Amino acid sequence: MHIRVLVAAVTGTSIGISALAAAPVETSLRPQVRPGTMSAEAVVVSIDLPVRSLRPVARPSAAAATGGEAKVIQVATSNPAFDRWIAAFRGRALNAGISSRTFDRAFRGVQYIPDVIKKDRNQAEFKRQIWDYLDSATSPPRVDGGKKGLRRHNRTLRRIEEHYGVEKEVVTAIWGLESYYGTRKGDTPLIGALATLSFDGRRGAFFEKQLIAALRIIQSGDVAPANMTGSWAGAMGHTQFIPTSYLAYAVDFTGDGKRDIWSDDPTDALASTAAYLKRFGWRRGMPWGVEVRVPRGVNPGSAKRMPSDWAARGVVGIDGKPVRDFGSARILQPAGPNGASFMVFANFDVIKRYNNADAYAIGVGHLSDRIAGGPEIQASWPRGYEPLTFEGRMEVQRLLKRRGYQLEKIDGIIGPNSAKAIRHFQQSVGVKPDGYASKEVLNLLRTR
Structure with a gap:
């Protein structure tokens, strides 16, 4: 639901991603894109955008435009250029409706974070094959962790499923891929990270928009600046929302008056994820996809057909039986005809609204199936080497x-x-x- 800044799409059999492992949030299994930040065709956005400086320059009229409030505040960053950027940004933030009190609270003690820029620069270096990605996405500890999380929060997840119509296993799977069930939410100060990225300028306009949104969240009282932490790229909480997506879709499911996605209690974060999926058309009872067998000589292309129509062409479930007519579906072969094939439905594309990558959607879908007790992917992958357990x-x-x-x-x-x-x-x-x-x-x- 949220978005991270980079999108990684499956291109042939390789996934170009900043970090697809599930270590700290910096290397979470999100192939780096959060909802609403780009179109379905966008790939590795940080590389495609021009690398020109978007660093704002303070204008003489800034103070007048805000009634004299755009004064320079003192922040001990040991980076004079960053200090000047903050002073100029303050005027823009106040013009956007952020109060001087909120701004000064949020920026108290903010530092330029060189490590954030280092990670931003290194995002596109690592490529993984689809099978390597899924090995991590559905590893035994992640499946086991999902089953435990489902049991531990079963009552809450059932309530969320009843309210939003999104299966509890799917919500749990997103939680597992985004933050390893809340154990890797990220501890980077969000205001400092977003200010650093905005100042840096490579994607300054995007990150400044996120920074304004983060200040609005603080101003609303949902979270204190000290507790607003997350990944280096601005994703927050159990299910890793970026600020703009939080403002648009986060919900207060506990009824305590706050949309708290940061605390140890994952309720609001899980409900917000379900709310997001519902908003983009999730259909309860429809699978994300089904592993299928595609006969040799059948080129499914990008056609959409009812499963019964696919069955007439020889495309059947892995058990050899026709797939039920859940709705129109297309055939996805992420590693080509020599790898696994999936019949994917409208819910697959809803998952991609959360993160626009086929690999991510397959990962969420398959992990949800495994959490529910389903089998591993049956087809072999064209690895070219003998894989390890x-x-x-x-x-x-x-x-x-x-x-x-x-x-x-x-x-x-x-x-x-x-x-x-x-x-x-x-x-x-x-x-x-x-x-x-x-x-x-x-x-x-x-x-x-």
């Missing part, structure tokens, strides 16, 4: 760390840091540095 991937990470490679976590998730370490190891032993956690890599780590 979850335990095998953890062993690869342990052995890499033992050799001195810098890995933050031993979690079985092959994100950008793990892939980089594998590539360096492969180079050191003279094999192709593809970065894949394969059985060959594990054997080399055990024996070299």
Whole structure:
């Protein structure tokens, strides 16, 4: 529901994403785009936008336009240019309806955060194949965590499902991909991160809009500045809303007068996610998609047909039976005809409104199925190497760390840091540095 700044789409079999692992929010399984920030065709927006400075310049008339309130406030940032930007931005914020009291509270102690810019610059470097992404999205710990979260919050999730008509497993799956069930919400100060990104200018207009929205959230009383934390890119809470999406879709489901998506209680965040999906047309009882078999020689293209029409062309469920007529559907083959095929329905596109990437929508959908007790994807993927089990991937990470490679976590998730370490190891032993956690890599780590 929310959006992150980058969209990653499945292109062929490769997903260009800033970070698709599920480590801290900075490397969450969101292929980096939040609802409402771009069209369905947009891909890796941060690269497509011109890299020109959008850094605002203070105008002599700013103070007059705000009745003299656009004074320079003192913030100890040790960055004079950033200080000047804040002073100029203050006038724009006040013109946008932010009170001087709110602005000064929010910016008290704000610092320029170099690490935010570093992460922003490195977003597009890591590419993952669809199967690697789904290995992480539906890893055994994530599936188990989803089942536990569903049991722990079953009463709340049932109420949310009844109210919004969005299945509790789907809401739980989004929670799992966005923040690993609330354990990785991000602890970066949002105002500082958004101010840093606005000042930087590469996508300054977008981030300044988010910063104004964040100030409106503070002004509404929903959260105190000190508690407004999240990812480096401005996504907040259990289900990682960006500020503009929060303002448009967040709900107070607990009835305490606040739309609190940050606290340990995930109720408002989960309900807000369901509200968002409902807003964009979620249909209760319709699957996101169904794994199917597509006969050789059948080229489904982008056609939409009823499942019974697909069945007449030989496209059936993985069990060999025709899929029920839930509604018009198209066939998605994210790795081409040699990988898994899915018959996807309108709800698949609703999930993409939350994050505009096929990989993400498949991840949410399949994780929700697994949380509900469904099977793994049955078809094989054209990996080109022998994959490892979850335990095998953890062993690869342990052995890499033992050799001195810098890995933050031993979690079985092959994100950008793990892939980089594998590539360096492969180079050191003279094999192709593809970065894949394969059985060959594990054997080399055990024996070299």
